[in-house]
Amino acid sequence: MEKMLETLCAASxxxxxxxxxCEAALSLLRKYSPDAKADKFGCxxxxxGDPDNGKPTVMLEAHIDEIGFIVTYIDDSGFLRVGNCGxxxxxxxxxxxxxxxTVNGDIKGVICTLPPHVASDSSKTMKTEEIAIDAxxxxxxxxxxxxxxxxxxxxxxxxxxxxxTRVTSKALDDRAGVTAVLYALELIQGKTLPYNIEVLFAxxxxxxxRGAIIAAFxxxxxxxxxxxxxxxxxxxxxxxxxxxxxKGAMIGISPxxxxxxxxxxxxxxxxxxxxxxxxxxxxDTGTDADHISISHGGIRTxxxxxPIKYMHTPVEVADTEDIKAVGRLMAAFITGGESDV
Amino acid sequence: xxxxxxxxxxxEQLSKLCGTSGDEYDVREFIKSxxxxxxxxxxxxxxxxxxxxxxxxxxxxxxMYCAHMDEVGFIVTDISDDGRLRxxxxxxISPAVVFxxxxxxxxxxxxxxxxxxxxxxxxxxxxxxxxxxxxxxxIGAENAExxxxxxxxxxxxxxxxxxxxxGxGFIKGKALDDRVGCAIMxxxxxxxxxxxxYFVFTVQEEIGTRGAACAAFSVRPDIAVVLETTTACDIADxxxxxxxxxxxxxxxxxxxxxxxIYDRELYKLGRETADSIGVKNQTKTLVAGGNDSGAIHKxxxxxxxxxxxxxxxxxxSPACVMKAEDVEATLAVARAVLPKIAEx
Numbered sequence: 161m162e163k164m165l166e167t168l169c170a171a172s173x174x175x176x177x178x179x180x181x182c183e184a185a186l187s188l189l190r191k192y193s194p195d196a197k198a199d200k201f202g203c204x205x206x207x208x209g210d211p212d213n214g215k216p217t218v219m220l221e222a223h224i225d226e227i228g229f230i231v232t233y234i235d236d237s238g239f240l241r242v243g244n245c246g247x248x249x250x251x252x253x254x255x256x257x258x259x260x261x262t263v264n265g266d267i268k269g270v271i272c273t274l275p276p277h278v279a280s281d282s283s284k285t286m287k288t289e290e291i292a293i294d295a296x297x298x299x300x301x302x303x304x305x306x307x308x309x310x311x312x313x314x315x316x317x318x319x320x321x322x323x324x325t326r327v328t329s330k331a332l333d334d335r336a337g338v339t340a341v342l343y344a345l346e347l348i349q350g351k352t353l354p355y356n357i358e359v360l361f362a363x364x365x366x367x368x369x370r371g372a373i374i375a376a377f378x379x380x381x382x383x384x385x386x387x388x389x390x391x392x393x394x395x396x397x398x399x400x401x402x403x404x405x406x407k408g409a410m411i412g413i414s415p416x417x418x419x420x421x422x423x424x425x426x427x428x429x430x431x432x433x434x435x436x437x438x439x440x441x442x443x444d445t446g447t448d449a450d451h452i453s454i455s456h457g458g459i460r461t462x463x464x465x466x467p468i469k470y471m472h473t474p475v476e477v478a479d480t481e482d483i484k485a486v487g488r489l490m491a492a493f494i495t496g497g498e499s500d501v
Numbered sequence: 502x503x504x505x506x507x508x509x510x511x512x513e514q515l516s517k518l519c520g521t522s523g524d525e526y527d528v529r530e531f532i533k534s535x536x537x538x539x540x541x542x543x544x545x546x547x548x549x550x551x552x553x554x555x556x557x558x559x560x561x562x563x564x565m566y567c568a569h570m571d572e573v574g575f576i577v578t579d580i581s582d583d584g585r586l587r588x589x590x591x592x593x594i595s596p597a598v599v600f601x602x603x604x605x606x607x608x609x610x611x612x613x614x615x616x617x618x619x620x621x622x623x624x625x626x627x628x629x630x631x632x633x634x635x636x637x638x639x640i641g642a643e644n645a646e647x648x649x650x651x652x653x654x655x656x657x658x659x660x661x662x663x664x665x666x667x668g669x670g671f672i673k674g675k676a677l678d679d680r681v682g683c684a685i686m687x688x689x690x691x692x693x694x695x696x697x698x699y700f701v702f703t704v705q706e707e708i709g710t711r712g713a714a715c716a717a718f719s720v721r722p723d724i725a726v727v728l729e730t731t732t733a734c735d736i737a738d739x740x741x742x743x744x745x746x747x748x749x750x751x752x753x754x755x756x757x758x759x760x761x762i763y764d765r766e767l768y769k770l771g772r773e774t775a776d777s778i779g780v781k782n783q784t785k786t787l788v789a790g791g792n793d794s795g796a797i798h799k800x801x802x803x804x805x806x807x808x809x810x811x812x813x814x815x816x817x818s819p820a821c822v823m824k825a826e827d828v829e830a831t832l833a834v835a836r837a838v839l840p841k842i843a844e845x
Contacts, residue, residue, distance in 0.1 A: 235737060249618075251601065251616075251619075251627075251630060252601025253597070255598040255820050256601070256820070257665075257819070267668075269667070270814075273595070273597060273736075274734055274736075275595070275732050275817050276817060277593070277732045277816060278732055278743075278789050282597055283629065283630055284630055290738075292736060292737030294668075294736060294814065296667045296669055296671035298669060298749065320603065321611065322611055322613075322640055322641025323610075323648075324642075324643070324647070391617075391618055394585075394617055396617045397618075398621070469615070470601075470616070471618040471619075472619055473601045473615050474603075475613035475614070475615050477613060477639060477641060
């Protein structure tokens with residue numbers, strides 16, 4: 161599972177340009193769903209079962225996109241200006257190494273900053289419109305041979321191990337969720353299921369869940385289980401706003417989620433001794449669950465989240481045991497609680 | 502391998518090594534292993550590596566070349582109950598290049614530096630850059646007990662910045678300040694020297710040019726040449742004299758920075774030598790930065806000092822950026838000035 165997570169995190173897929181991440185996810189998903197495909201909107205979907213067998217259908221969903229930047233302008237000196245795709249963290253822009261994903265291949269750059277030798281004020285964060293990326297080109301003309309406006313940009317970091325079962329990477333949001341879905345599919349290999357299974361890895365979650373809105377229209381799911389990341393407590397945060405890393409799957413409880421599905425998830429977690437914690441929200445969830453649940457005439461939706469620290473930074477931290485717990489809980493649900501997972 | 506290829510392979514290896522001020526051991530051992538057998542090598546009590554290369558002639562002036570081995574980094578000051586590590590910067594580091602970074606410890610442990618997610622910040626908080634004293638390193642430990650299995654107070658850690666070539670002849674990496682100077686000196690040590698020369702790889706430059714002060718005292722040079730990196734601000738939204746110096750415009754010969762007013766004759770000699778061998782050269786358009794010259798020129802009743810620097814963007818960050826041709830220019834001029842200052 162760790163290998164799968166590493167592969168998925170390394171792939172790039174800023175909102176609206178998910179193709180590289182889609183390919184990585186597709187090649188992993190095809191093991192379980194040989195006909196899985198990516199559509200024109202950057203969503204990956206797969207099916208396990210037989211649509212004519214009369215069984216209800218459960219959708220397992222995670223989003224495939226990640227936050228990043230989009231090149232908006234190249235100035236005369238060859239520096240790139242960008243806009244953000246999703247909520248990027250302004251505290252960490254300065255001197256980050258970035259990858260610019262161009263049609264001519266990936267190239268490196270560094271976000272400009274003044275060093276402490278000459279900078280006068282280090283107390284304010286940089287604004288996104290102040291970002292200039294140094295891609296090592298002396299002029300617009302040289303830069304434009306390789307880079308175009310509209311190219312996406314990611315801040316680099318591949319997966320690294322921390323203490324115990326914890327890992328750090330960019331894009332754990334939500335490749336950790338994609339991994340949890342794939343892990344669930346691995347666990348149910350060879351088992352007879354009371355459901356047909358739809359898998360959806362949706363694009364553009366970070367820009368208001370547009371991929372899920374588009375893809376859910378074509379779904380025939382009766383129930384959806386969505387997995388995304390949520391906040392793990394750190395000592396500078398409020399305990400009541402966070403889950404706890406290492407304490408298992410965060411079962412979402414929210415007005416927009418289906419109570420029966422939610423209760424079933426809690427019951428299964430207890431019965432199967434899968435570590436879990438509850439995440440109660442008095443509003444919508446800020447995930448694809450908000451959109452999927454009101455697709456068609458409504459799809460009964462449950463949300464299982466993975467606690468991560470430092471969300472939307474290139475140093476997100478997750479505990480692989482939490483990811484496994486989410487995978488096990490999904491597997492328990494789609495096997496109808498019948499088998500050991 | 503051509504000399505330039507060898508030079509950049511050496512810079513890459515040196516960039517990957519970790520050694521902040523007072524913790525230069527790994528860098529020193531690597532450099533020692535690369536010094537030609539015919540040199541006399543001593544490590545002094547503060548940790549400077551002093552290398553004497555016998556030449557064909559004894560120069561009129563005793564010559565010392567210098568580059569510093571240390572880099573900016575972090576030192577663990579305390580381990581909190583929640584398992585996160587409190588730390589201080591060793592050397593001048595802007596808090597903006599600390600947030601959202603990965604750091605590595607000598608024992609292979611990885612940590613990250615960040616804080617609560619932006620989703621949980623007020624709009625006021627979004628505008629404020631957290632201070633280093635408010636940040637912590639997270640190595641994934643559950644609590645202090647687990648963290649202490651891996652890390653002790655006083656352990657140093659480092660930016661993890663990959664060395665890479667990119668763009669039109671640019672390179673980037675951590676610690677190019679001043680491993681590039683070290684690489685230039687190691688390359689010069691391979692030359693068949695005309696004159697006896699001292700090459701000193703100094704320690705503790707980043708916390709106040711402390712190693713160089715000791716080295717100047719024990720070597721007692723007449724003339725010193727400091728090989729360094731210097732702030733280039735030729736980036737977007739900066740122009741005119743504020744750019745300080747520019748990548749691609751060649752070696753920087755300084756007339757003044759915040760630590761030194763350089764010897765006027767040596768400054769002129771540096772620029773004229775570069776011109777005479779057809780190497781691009783420039784000077785700084787702003788009095789900024791400082792280097793080992795600050796300690797050396799004041800030592801032992803005064804040492805005439807020259808600084809030759811590679812213009813570098815984003816100094817003291819995980820991604821120092823320079824242009825390869827400027828490194829080559831600095832090496833060429835460092836070599837070409839030797840016979841001139843030897844007999845000055």
